[in-house]
Amino acid sequence: MGLVIRNVLGSAGFRRATLMGPVTLKDLAEALGLSITTVSRALAGYNDVAASTRQRVMDAAAQMGYVPDVTARRLQKGRTDTIGFVIPTSGPRFSDPYFSELLAGIGNEAARHNYDLLVSTRTPDTPEEEATYRRLIEGRLVDGLLVVRTRVKDRRLAYLATTGLPFVAFGRSDLEVEFPCVDEDGFRGLELLGQHLIDLGHRRLAFIAAPENLMFGVYRRAGLEAVLQRHELSMPAEYVIVGDLTQRGGYTATNQLLDLSPPPTAVVACNDLMALGAISAVQKSGLVVGRDISITGFDDIPPAEHAHPTLTTMRQPIYDIGRQVCSMLIQLIQGEVLTKRHVLLQPTLIVRESTGPVQDGPHVRPA
Amino acid sequence: MGLVIRNVLGSAGFRRATLMGPVTLKDLAEALGLSITTVSRALAGYNDVAASTRQRVMDAAAQMGYVPDVTARRLQKGRTDTIGFVIPTSGPRFSDPYFSELLAGIGNEAARHNYDLLVSTRTPDTPEEEATYRRLIEGRLVDGLLVVRTRVKDRRLAYLATTGLPFVAFGRSDLEVEFPCVDEDGFRGLELLGQHLIDLGHRRLAFIAAPENLMFGVYRRAGLEAVLQRHELSMPAEYVIVGDLTQRGGYTATNQLLDLSPPPTAVVACNDLMALGAISAVQKSGLVVGRDISITGFDDIPPAEHAHPTLTTMRQPIYDIGRQVCSMLIQLIQGEVLTKRHVLLQPTLIVRESTGPVQDGPHVRPA
DNA sequence: CTTGACTTCCAAAACGGTTTGGAGTATAAT
DNA sequence: ATTATACTCCAAACCGTTTTGGAAGTCAAG
Numbered sequence: 001m002g003l004v005i006r007n008v009l010g011s012a013g014f015r016r017a018t019l020m021g022p023v024t025l026k027d028l029a030e031a032l033g034l035s036i037t038t039v040s041r042a043l044a045g046y047n048d049v050a051a052s053t054r055q056r057v058m059d060a061a062a063q064m065g066y067v068p069d070v071t072a073r074r075l076q077k078g079r080t081d082t083i084g085f086v087i088p089t090s091g092p093r094f095s096d097p098y099f100s101e102l103l104a105g106i107g108n109e110a111a112r113h114n115y116d117l118l119v120s121t122r123t124p125d126t127p128e129e130e131a132t133y134r135r136l137i138e139g140r141l142v143d144g145l146l147v148v149r150t151r152v153k154d155r156r157l158a159y160l161a162t163t164g165l166p167f168v169a170f171g172r173s174d175l176e177v178e179f180p181c182v183d184e185d186g187f188r189g190l191e192l193l194g195q196h197l198i199d200l201g202h203r204r205l206a207f208i209a210a211p212e213n214l215m216f217g218v219y220r221r222a223g224l225e226a227v228l229q230r231h232e233l234s235m236p237a238e239y240v241i242v243g244d245l246t247q248r249g250g251y252t253a254t255n256q257l258l259d260l261s262p263p264p265t266a267v268v269a270c271n272d273l274m275a276l277g278a279i280s281a282v283q284k285s286g287l288v289v290g291r292d293i294s295i296t297g298f299d300d301i302p303p304a305e306h307a308h309p310t311l312t313t314m315r316q317p318i319y320d321i322g323r324q325v326c327s328m329l330i331q332l333i334q335g336e337v338l339t340k341r342h343v344l345l346q347p348t349l350i351v352r353e354s355t356g357p358v359q360d361g362p363h364v365r366p367a
Numbered sequence: 368m369g370l371v372i373r374n375v376l377g378s379a380g381f382r383r384a385t386l387m388g389p390v391t392l393k394d395l396a397e398a399l400g401l402s403i404t405t406v407s408r409a410l411a412g413y414n415d416v417a418a419s420t421r422q423r424v425m426d427a428a429a430q431m432g433y434v435p436d437v438t439a440r441r442l443q444k445g446r447t448d449t450i451g452f453v454i455p456t457s458g459p460r461f462s463d464p465y466f467s468e469l470l471a472g473i474g475n476e477a478a479r480h481n482y483d484l485l486v487s488t489r490t491p492d493t494p495e496e497e498a499t500y501r502r503l504i505e506g507r508l509v510d511g512l513l514v515v516r517t518r519v520k521d522r523r524l525a526y527l528a529t530t531g532l533p534f535v536a537f538g539r540s541d542l543e544v545e546f547p548c549v550d551e552d553g554f555r556g557l558e559l560l561g562q563h564l565i566d567l568g569h570r571r572l573a574f575i576a577a578p579e580n581l582m583f584g585v586y587r588r589a590g591l592e593a594v595l596q597r598h599e600l601s602m603p604a605e606y607v608i609v610g611d612l613t614q615r616g617g618y619t620a621t622n623q624l625l626d627l628s629p630p631p632t633a634v635v636a637c638n639d640l641m642a643l644g645a646i647s648a649v650q651k652s653g654l655v656v657g658r659d660i661s662i663t664g665f666d667d668i669p670p671a672e673h674a675h676p677t678l679t680t681m682r683q684p685i686y687d688i689g690r691q692v693c694s695m696l697i698q699l700i701q702g703e704v705l706t707k708r709h710v711l712l713q714p715t716l717i718v719r720e721s722t723g724p725v726q727d728g729p730h731v732r733p734a
Numbered sequence: 735c736t737t738g739a740c741t742t743c744c745a746a747a748a749c750g751g752t753t754t755g756g757a758g759t760a761t762a763a764t
Numbered sequence: 765a766t767t768a769t770a771c772t773c774c775a776a777a778c779c780g781t782t783t784t785g786g787a788a789g790t791c792a793a794g
Contacts, residue, residue, distance in 0.1 A: 037783085072749090080438065120483075439779090744786090746784085755776095760769100
């Protein structure tokens with residue numbers, strides 16, 4: 001980190017960034033007896049400046065510690081080399097590992113292409129969120145936007161579509177707008193999970209759903225219902241509880257489910273966090289997860305494999321999705337044509353300890 | 368989100384942001400027959416423009432959808448109204464809930480003051496990390512920086528101190544530089560945890576340390592050793608294992624500890640994530656956490672109270688620390704004098720199920 | 735000696751705002 | 765009628781770059 005404060009004094013006649021403020025092209029030009037144009041072009045590597053001059057310029061720039069002013073460059077170039085990302089989050093106790101990983105994927109990919117990342121955290125569907133999007137776009141703060149966790153009749157997408165600004169979404173939409181997106185096949189994922197449980201003999205499946213305005217929740221629920229129907233099973237209304245995607249939410253929802261009679265033999269949670277909460281609730285009640293009752297999640301966040309018991313879930317490569325979404329956006333921004341505008345990833349079933357054969361079900365028929 | 372695409376055509380003679388690009392002050396001025404100066408000053412609310420004119424200008428601005436170009440404004444004003452934040456993260460499987468919460472706190476506070484947040488994710492102590500800091504600062508991309516998870520002989524802090532740019536750190540430093548910071552009293556925290564375990568009769572405490580270059584790890588370890596020494600206890604070298612702060616790291620470290628003879632009766636993990644991993648390891652070995660062996664963490668991240676058993680830990684208001692650190696930085700940027708440049712927060716002991724009286728210890732003496 | 739082709743450099747015009755320092759006009763005070 | 769005082773408005777400079785469209789100078793070919 002350049003701890004050596006090299007050249008505080010500089011060579012005679014050469015100023016460095018100090019109290020006088022940062023060194024500008026003008027300073028360099030004056031020190032060298034050249035024009036601003038030439039200095040600029042020398043540093044940019046144009047071939048209409050003599051090799052010897054270029055060398056002089058580069059030496060002086062290093063000497064004086066010249067670093068171009070990014071803002072000025074942006075104004076002139078008409079682009080910001082910045083990507084916007086508004087994280088949907090409500091309240092203080094926000095801690096979905098899901099977003100940490102997504103952010104890491106996005107951030108690293110952005111850095112790889114020399115893009116900056118402008119991040120905001122906003123509560124979904126609030127005036128503040130809307131204002132943030134408007135500001136990022138209309139204030140020309142970003143060259144493109146990443147939209148995550150798409151919603152039913154998503155106003156963000158509808159708005160973005162009218163602006164013409166490049167954007168890529170993580171998640172599909174029910175709107176009549178076409179846009180590039182990456183999504184996991186949640187329908188298929190819950191078919192697989194449901195089938196897995198049915199194979200284990202489960203017939204009374206309960207579902208802890210996502211808030212109903214989230215697209216991914218719609219797909220996942222539909223997938224579960226499809227596979228149940230295929231086996232001529234169905235979930236009574238009281239077996240379906242809408243959760244808030246947090247661990248606490250899964251915990252309280254599961255408590256409700258356990259109070260039913262008969263209680264379900266398997267609880268399908270819409271995401272891992274709620275599944276982890278469900279595990280706690282079951283254990284608190286004295287039952288053994290994986291034997292007395294089976295639990296499944298979705299996402300395969302890191303805690304899933306360290307839970308006790310470990311969690312059966314669908315793996316979704318969140319980090320890579322972050323990278324991919326970001327990569328697609330940058331391609332769009334740079335005017336390239338995407339080879340695939342709509343990517344649907346297949347999640348894979350990870351069977352662990354939280355699911356097991358049904359114990360007391362009427363139709364025990366091991367897989 | 369203004370779904371109504373109002374005025375695509377606009378009123379006669381008024382252009383809106385469309386294919387022609389965004390509306391500028393110049394466009395407004397021409398449409399109104401005024402000078403750019405007057406339009407600018409009208410919108411800025413100066414009192415040297417007639418009320419009627421101001422109204423005309425504001426109407427037209429709304430009509431034509433004028434939004435100022437933030438970049439241009441920044442260049443002129445010489446500030447970016449942006450805060451930088453480099454998140455230390457290594458690799459794909461990064462998911463510390465700690466950072467999600469911190470980010471939420473920072474982001475919300477920044478938004479409250481109309482600051483943008485420029486976020487990068489970089490592996491600590493790498494050339495990339497250094498380059499990122501240099502770029503943010505020397506490229507004048509941010510008005511101030513937030514530094515988190517301070518390190519021993521932290522090069523970031525040493526560098527920042529030479530730049531004169533406002534910054535606030537979450538964590539103290541061993542360097543001879545003074546800077547504003549917020550930190551939790553990790554020393555005191557581990558004294559309390561250690562005392563709690565000693566009170567429960569534990570004598571063989573093991574410690575899963577943080578990487579040795581992290582300042583918070585130094586304080587926490589020293590705190591534990593201090594309380595042990597006060598009771599004329601000590602930890603043999605094999606009872607101290609350096610972990611990587613992840614759940615997996617806590618898991619493997621605990622496996623090593625359990626293989627020792629005699630094994631420890633209590634495992635003190637440097638953070639919650641490792642403590643959760645420790646719980647898994649103990650359970651995997653067939654022992655019961657809280658009875659056969661006690662485990663403690665630090666941070667009180669949300670999963671801590673949903674683990675099974677729930678985790679005894681030190682609570683640290685991470686979200687609020689994020690807010691506070693951000694708030695202090697903004698005060699600094701705006702030239703205000705901080706009432707308190709060094710904030711040391713007292714964490715509180717949260718006793719839950721993962722700790723209990725020692726079973727087979729030689730000196731059983733319940734609290 | 736011209737002419738054309740290169741090479742090397744630069745003045746000036748963007749980019750889209752804000753700010754400075756008047757200028758012009760009406761109104762009020764002398 | 766003259767001077768002072770507001771009140772409105774604006775041209776031009778500025779922020780720090782990049783880019784455009786030459787302008788000199790050199791050199792070899794004709």
